[in-house]
Amino acid sequence: MKHTLSVLVENKPGVLARVAGLFARRGFNINSLAVGITEDPDVSRMTITVDAEEHPIEQVTKQLHKLINVIKITDLDPERTVARELALIKVKSDTKSRAEVMQLAEIFRAQILDVSRKTITIEITGTYEKLDAFEQLLQPHGVVEIVRTGRIAIERGEK
Amino acid sequence: MKGSEAIIESLKAAGVEVVFGLPGGMVIPLYDALYDSDLKHFLVRHEQGAAHMADGYARATGKVGVCIATSGPGATNLVTGIANAYMDSTPMVAITGQARSDLIGTDAFQEADITGITEPIVKHSYLIKNPKDIPRIFKEAFYIASTGRPGPVLIDIPADMQLADIDYKPAGKINLPGYKPTLKGHKKQIISAAKAIAAAEKPVFYAGGGIITAGAEKELLAIAKLMKIPVTTTLMGLGCFPEDNDLSLGMLGMHGTGYANYAVTHSDLLIGVGARFDDRVTGKLATFARHAKKIHIDMDPAEISKNVAIDIPIVGDAKDVLAGILAELKKMKREPKKTAAWTDQVIAWKKKHPLHYKDEKGSIMPQYVIEEINRITKSEAILCTDVGQHQMWSALFYKHIKPRHWVSSGGLGTMGFGFPAAIGAKVGCPDKTVIDVAGDGSFQMNIQELATAVCYNIPVVVCILNNGFLGMVRQWQELFWNKRYSETVIACQPDFAAVAEAYGALGITIDNKKDVGDAIRTAIKSKRPAVLDFRVKQEENVFPMVPAGKSIDEMIGGHKT
Ligand SMILES: Cc1ncc(C[n+]2csc(CCOP(=O)(O)OP(=O)(O)O)c2C)c(N)n1
Secondary structure (H helix, E strand, O other): OEEEEEEEEEOOOOHHHHHHHHHHHHOOEEEEEEEEEOOOOOEEEEEEEEEOOOOOHHHHHHHHHOOOOEEEEEEEOHHHEEEEEEEEEEEEOOHHHHHHHHHHHHHOOOEEEEEOOOEEEEEEEEOHHHHHHHHHHHHHHOEEEEEEOOOEEEEOOOO | OEHHHHHHHHHHHOOOOEEEEEOOHHHHHHHHHHHOOOOEEEEOOOHHHHHHHHHHHHHHHOOOEEEEEOOOHHHHHOHHHHHHHHHOOOOEEEEEEEOOHHHOOOOOOOOOOHHHHHHHHOOEEEEOOOHHHHHHHHHHHHHHHHOOOOOEEEEEEEHHHHHOEOOOOOOOOOOOOOOOOOOOOOHHHHHHHHHHHHHOOOEEEEEOHHHHHHOOHHHHHHHHHHHOOOEEEOOOOOOOOOOOOOOEEEEOOOOOOHHHHHHHHHOOEEEEEOOOOOHHHHOOHHHOOOOOEEEEEEOOHHHOOOOOOOOEEEEOOHHHHHHHHHHHHHHOOOOHHHHHHHHHHHHHHHHHOOOOOOOOOOOEOHHHHHHHHHHHHOOOOEEEEOOOHHHHHHHHHOOOOOOOOEEOOOOOOOOOOHHHHHHHHHHHOOOOOEEEEEEHHHHOOOHHHHHHHHHOOOOOEEEEEEOOEOHHHHHHHHHHOOOOOOOOEOOOOOOHHHHHHHHOOEEEEEOOHHHHHHHHHHHHHHOOOEEEEEEEOOOOOOOOEOOOOOOOOOOEOOOOO
């Protein structure tokens, strides 16, 4: 089972290393980790997706909580969460296939960022699944490079 | 004032009286400030010794132990000691010097990323980047080290921070939004625990070091007596329940007593308090206390259900929680006879499977040396140990009756811990007899601290159970590896008594059983650091023993037949 943890941490040096180190040494699997500042400049938010197959998610969160700089952890309920990921994809495309690639991008509401003689670079945001599906469709054209941000997520509603 | 003076002020504000350390270029300013202060500093011969001394001091006194090292190699020499304190939850503050802040990251002379290196083995750490932060950081460090589940905190201080001029203001209120240890147990859970205890017919307490940290011995004893519940302790918990009490089962686990392991296996309620279901205790997890409902009381929520599923979890301070349970039990109508059959059974097991060893004519049996130490000190000494067979014999054959009188490396199992820890314990408790039981292998890992003990006249008595082997490893090789003694024979052995004398300590070699008691008495009376080299039977084993991966009631050896 994949879990998305939303972790508020003090915005202090070394915090990211501590969190990442904890996952590594406890043998927890991180799928993705995205960090950014929040509305409070003293606080950062990490969105961490973990595979909780071997270690119960409870153990992961309890161990995380022991880090002094970790303020709050929420295990986001997928039903009540909006999650996004951003990818930049550079795909091979010459004059012949350009129209097809651009059409795919349009269907997925992706943006064309750059076009060269042999490639097109596309920006896409969406759920993990949407990005995967898009990537699959581009594969036959020859994907040159992909950069993904990892998931960021926020709870729905007023909270 | 200078940053270095602010450090001294901060240490004094934290109530620190003694520190253990060794200077170097990157802590000269701090040592310069120390020179004029009334803090007592003990100069060690190796920084690992300083960390273990701080650790031993903390365990024996309950205060925070403090050690100091310079940057780079000084700091890395502390690492084993910090890891040791982390595994056994000892409150400790380690102060390291660091290269000037403008040089950090350039591979400067004696630069090591000590906060990075120790990240997995500290409760928290700081790298000071602004000298104004010194008072706050020190206050937080001592608070974090000594509250909740205690542990080591490292403060890394670049040399320029120690030299900077600051406008010293004592630290204000602590503000750590992410650190709020739970002290009070959940009321409902306390009531469920009390009900489960009242309903149980075969309850057992499984008590760990957390009882000692919390100072919850009285509460434990009161519940055990009120409800007639037998108590077994972990290695770290030795002394939290008096072993001269009928209800005491001694230690459980891999080298636990037969009766403790049987009692846990057959119990219908296991009450774990301040213990962490360590693999050396549980053996094969699937069969550990398999018939028992389980209560777990611990300060650290992450320990609950980490290894074993728990029915009634209670996060909180052991003293507070046990007091709550006791109050509930007193309110209830009890049937005191309920556990009578069980306690009879347990006492019968104690009689049938007592700890046992075969006394061999012409040999000094290691267990006998421990029994003699116990008789001579009337079970009142602070007993420190290194790691190996001698440690287990000390755990088993000494009667542990008081908390903070047992100083031994549990979680990390650090050879070389015992002797410096004993020095630290004696510094903290000068009026108590402090004995270090060592192995001939272990003692040589920090033998140089003899100089420290002699220099400050810290009269600890080292009792080496000299078997000429890395004994515990040899025991495994004997039992499970076909007696192939690969590199466990310590072929080149110094004359330990002569080494002790060379350092200026008292040294005695003992070859005869009849001289054992006299040597111990002489050493204690001498009021000097002393090394007693007991030439014990070489291939003696620690029994009972649960082979790795087996259930704890599947013990081998050690039974009187
Ligand atoms: C620093 C360190 N290195 C290695 C070990 C592995 N080890 C555990 S017990 C032991 C043998 C200890 O021998 P000794 O100190 O002579 O004690 P004995 O078992 O003979 O009583 C060894 C090598 C350890 N625990 N710590």
